[in-house]
Amino acid sequence: MSALLDIKDLRVTFNTRYGEVTALDSVSLHVNEGETLGVVGESGCGKSITALATMGLIPSPPGRIAGGSIALNGEELTSASEARLRALRGAEIAMIFQEPMTSLNPVFTVGAQIAEAIMLHQKVSRDTAMKDAVALLDRVGIPSPAERARDYPHQLSGGMRQRVMIAMAVSCRPKVLIADEPTTALDVTVQAQIFDLLNEIQREFGAAIILITHDMGAISEMADRVAVMYAGRVIEEASADSVLDTPQHPYARGLIDCIPALGKGDTALKEIPGVVPPLHLLGAGCAFAARCAHANARCLSEKPLLANHGHHPSACHAVEEARI
Amino acid sequence: MTVLLKARDLTVRFALGKKGLFGARQHLEAVRSVSFTLAKGRALGIVGESGSGKTTTAMAAIRLTEAAGGQVLFEGEDLLTLSDEDMRQRRRDIQLIFQDPYSSLNPRARVADIVREPMDLMEIGTPAERDVRVRELFQLVGLRPDQLNLFPHQFSGGQRQRISIARALSTNPKLLVCDEPVSALDVAIQAQILNLLARLKDELGLSYLFISHDLGVVRHVCDDVAVMYLGKIVEHGPVEALFEAPQHPYTQALLAAAPSLARRKSKGYVRPMKLSGDPPSPINPPKGCAFAERCPKAQDICRQSPPEAREAQGLHVACYFPG
Numbered sequence: 001m002s003a004l005l006d007i008k009d010l011r012v013t014f015n016t017r018y019g020e021v022t023a024l025d026s027v028s029l030h031v032n033e034g035e036t037l038g039v040v041g042e043s044g045c046g047k048s049i050t051a052l053a054t055m056g057l058i059p060s061p062p063g064r065i066a067g068g069s070i071a072l073n074g075e076e077l078t079s080a081s082e083a084r085l086r087a088l089r090g091a092e093i094a095m096i097f098q099e100p101m102t103s104l105n106p107v108f109t110v111g112a113q114i115a116e117a118i119m120l121h122q123k124v125s126r127d128t129a130m131k132d133a134v135a136l137l138d139r140v141g142i143p144s145p146a147e148r149a150r151d152y153p154h155q156l157s158g159g160m161r162q163r164v165m166i167a168m169a170v171s172c173r174p175k176v177l178i179a180d181e182p183t184t185a186l187d188v189t190v191q192a193q194i195f196d197l198l199n200e201i202q203r204e205f206g207a208a209i210i211l212i213t214h215d216m217g218a219i220s221e222m223a224d225r226v227a228v229m230y231a232g233r234v235i236e237e238a239s240a241d242s243v244l245d246t247p248q249h250p251y252a253r254g255l256i257d258c259i260p261a262l263g264k265g266d267t268a269l270k271e272i273p274g275v276v277p278p279l280h281l282l283g284a285g286c287a288f289a290a291r292c293a294h295a296n297a298r299c300l301s302e303k304p305l306l307a308n309h310g311h312h313p314s315a316c317h318a319v320e321e322a323r324i
Numbered sequence: 325m326t327v328l329l330k331a332r333d334l335t336v337r338f339a340l341g342k343k344g345l346f347g348a349r350q351h352l353e354a355v356r357s358v359s360f361t362l363a364k365g366r367a368l369g370i371v372g373e374s375g376s377g378k379t380t381t382a383m384a385a386i387r388l389t390e391a392a393g394g395q396v397l398f399e400g401e402d403l404l405t406l407s408d409e410d411m412r413q414r415r416r417d418i419q420l421i422f423q424d425p426y427s428s429l430n431p432r433a434r435v436a437d438i439v440r441e442p443m444d445l446m447e448i449g450t451p452a453e454r455d456v457r458v459r460e461l462f463q464l465v466g467l468r469p470d471q472l473n474l475f476p477h478q479f480s481g482g483q484r485q486r487i488s489i490a491r492a493l494s495t496n497p498k499l500l501v502c503d504e505p506v507s508a509l510d511v512a513i514q515a516q517i518l519n520l521l522a523r524l525k526d527e528l529g530l531s532y533l534f535i536s537h538d539l540g541v542v543r544h545v546c547d548d549v550a551v552m553y554l555g556k557i558v559e560h561g562p563v564e565a566l567f568e569a570p571q572h573p574y575t576q577a578l579l580a581a582a583p584s585l586a587r588r589k590s591k592g593y594v595r596p597m598k599l600s601g602d603p604p605s606p607i608n609p610p611k612g613c614a615f616a617e618r619c620p621k622a623q624d625i626c627r628q629s630p631p632e633a634r635e636a637q638g639l640h641v642a643c644y645f646p647g
Contacts, residue, residue: 042510187373192581217583258515260544272512
C-alpha cells in the first residue's frame with residue numbers, strides 16, 4: 001500500500017542575512033489513511049516548516065523548496081500550480097494552527113468563515129453552507145451552535161475558537177489533517193477535549209492526522225507512529241510504542257526522560273543541556289553533538305544518516321557503534 | 325515546622341463598569357476567601373485552569389494586588405496592614421519570577437545590572453560587595469562570568485529565566501513566588517530550570533509559592549498543592565496524597581486530562597473522566613458549588629449551598645461527595 005501523503009528527501013532553504021540556510025534537510029515522512037503521525041522536537045527543529053511546505057505555504061521569498069518531493073495520493077505537490085494547490089488546500093489537505101485567535105478573521109462571524117471554506121470547494125448556496133457550518137459546530141461539541149455561528153471570534157473562549165478551527169479544517173472532509181501544536185495555548189482540560197475530538201473525527205472520517213508537538217505525553221496519547229526531528233532532520237522514526245519504550249537516539253531519550261511525570265517526583269529530572277543550535281551555525285557533524293554525552297570525534301565530523309541499527313531507524317553514530 | 329506565610333480568608337475584588345449612569349457598580353470576586361499555609365523550606369503549588377485565580381491569589385498574598393479582605397501573615401506579621409515603607413523593606417524577603425522571560429527583563433540593560441538592581445534599590449552592602457554578589461549569583465544559577473555584560477536578547481529563553489532567578493535571589497529572599505516559571509520554555513529546557521529551582525530550594529532553604537497549570541511540574545517541585553476553581557481552593561494537601569488519591573472530582577478530572585507517557589493510544593487508552601464546557605463566569609458565580617454544572621457527581625445540595633472544606637484521606641476537600 002502506498003502512503004496517502006509521502007514526503008521524500010524534502011529540502012527547504014531560506015535566504016537570511018547569514019546566507020542561504022537549510023531549514024529542512026532530506027526529510028522523509030509518510031502517513032497512511034486513518035493513521036496519526038506525531039512529529040516531535042523542540043522549537044526550531046523544523047516541525048512547522050515541514051507542515052507549511054506540505055501545505056505549499058512556505059513564504060517565498062525568502063524560503064523555497066530546494067529539492068525532494070511531496071506526493072499526496074500520488075500527485076506531486078512541489079511542482080503543482082498555485083491554482084491546483086488552492087483547490088487541494090482545505091479540500092484534500094487542511095491545517096489547524098497553533099494560535100486560534102490570530103488564525104481566525106476577527107471581522108467575520110465564525111459561521112461565515114466556515115461557510116466560506118465550504119463554498120470555496122463545493123458548489124452550494126450560501127444558505128446550505130451556513131447550515132453545514134452550524135452542523136459542523138455541533139459536531140465539534142459547541143453548545144447552541146446556531147447562536148454561536150453568529151458570534152465573532154473574540155466572543156469565544158480559546159477552546160471554543162480551536163473547535164471552530166477544527167470545524168473549518170474538517171468542513172470538506174480532507175484526507176490529511178495537519179495539526180500544528182493545536183493545544184499549546186490551551187488549558188490541560190481543554191487540551192484533553194481537543195485531543196478526544198481529533199480522535200473521534202479521525203474514527204468518523206478516516207482522515208490521516210499529522211500532529212506536531214513538543215510534548216511526548218501528547219504523542220503517547222495520540223500517535224500511532226512518531227518522527228523525532230532535530231535541527232531540520234528526522235533523527236528517529238518508528239511506531240509510537242517503539243520510540244516511547246526503546247528510544248534510540250540520545251535526543252529522543254532526552255525528550256522522554258525530561259518530562260516531569262505525574263507518578264513520582266523525588267528524583268532529579270534528566271535534562272538535555274544547552275539549546276538547539278542556530279541553523280546557520282550547523283557544522284559538518286551531528287547537529288546534536290554539542291549537547292550529547294555520547295559524542296566522539298566521528299560525531300563532530302560526519303553527519304549520521306537515518307538507518308536501522310538493530311531496533312528501529314535512528315540517525316546516530318553512537319547507536320550504530322553500539323556505544324549506548 | 326515553622327510557618328512562613330499564612331493567608332486567611334483572602335479575598336480579591338475587581339470593580340466592573342456601572343450599569344447605566346446611576347446603576348450600581350458591579351464587582352467580580354476573583355479570589356473568594358482563600359486560606360493556605362506555607363511552611364519554611366517547602367513549596368506550595370497552586371494549580372487550576374486559566375481564570376481560576378491562581379496568580380491573583382499569589383499577587384494578593386504578597387501585596388502586589390490589593391486584597392478586599394482577609395489576612396496574610398508573613399513570619400507572624402500581617403502584610404496587608406504594613407505601612408508602605410515597612411512593606412518596601414519586607415520586599416527583600418519576598419521575590420518573584422515571572423512566566424515570560426522575554427518581557428520581564430529590561431532589553432536595554434546589561435544583565436549584570438539587571439541582577440544587581442534589587443540590591444541597589446534596597447541598599448544592600450557596598451557597591452563592591454554587590455559586584456561580588458552578582459558574580460556569585462551568576463555561578464549559582466549556571467551562567468558564565470563572561471556573560472555578565474551581555475544584553476538579554478543575547479540569551480536563550482532558558483538562560484533568561486536563569487537571569488530572572490539570579491535577580492530574584494540577589495536580596496537573599498525567604499519566599500520566592502514563581503508564576504508559571506517554565507510554561508514559556510521548551511520541554512528540554514523546562515527540565516533544566518526545574519532542576520535548578522529544586523536545587524536552590526534545598527541549598528538556600530527557600531520557600532516557593534509555585535503557580536502552574538502543569539500538574540507534572542507541580543508534582544516534581546512542590547511539597548503541597550492547592551487546587552483552585554473559580555477563585556476558591558477546592559482541594560489541598562500533601563503532593564503524594566493528592567496525586568495518588570485525589571478526592572475532589574475536579575482534581576480527578578485535571579489529572580485525567582494531563583498527558584502522560586503511561587497513556588498509550590496503542591493500548592486503547594480512553595480518558596476515564598471527561599470535563600465538558602468551560603468554568604462558569606466569575607461575575608455571577610453559582611450560589612452552590614462552582615463546579616456543580618460540570619461535575620458527574622453533582623446532586624441538588626451541590627447547587628444549593630457551597631460545600632465547606634473537610635478532611636478526607638489526608639486531604640482538605642471542599643466537596644459533599646469526596647472520593
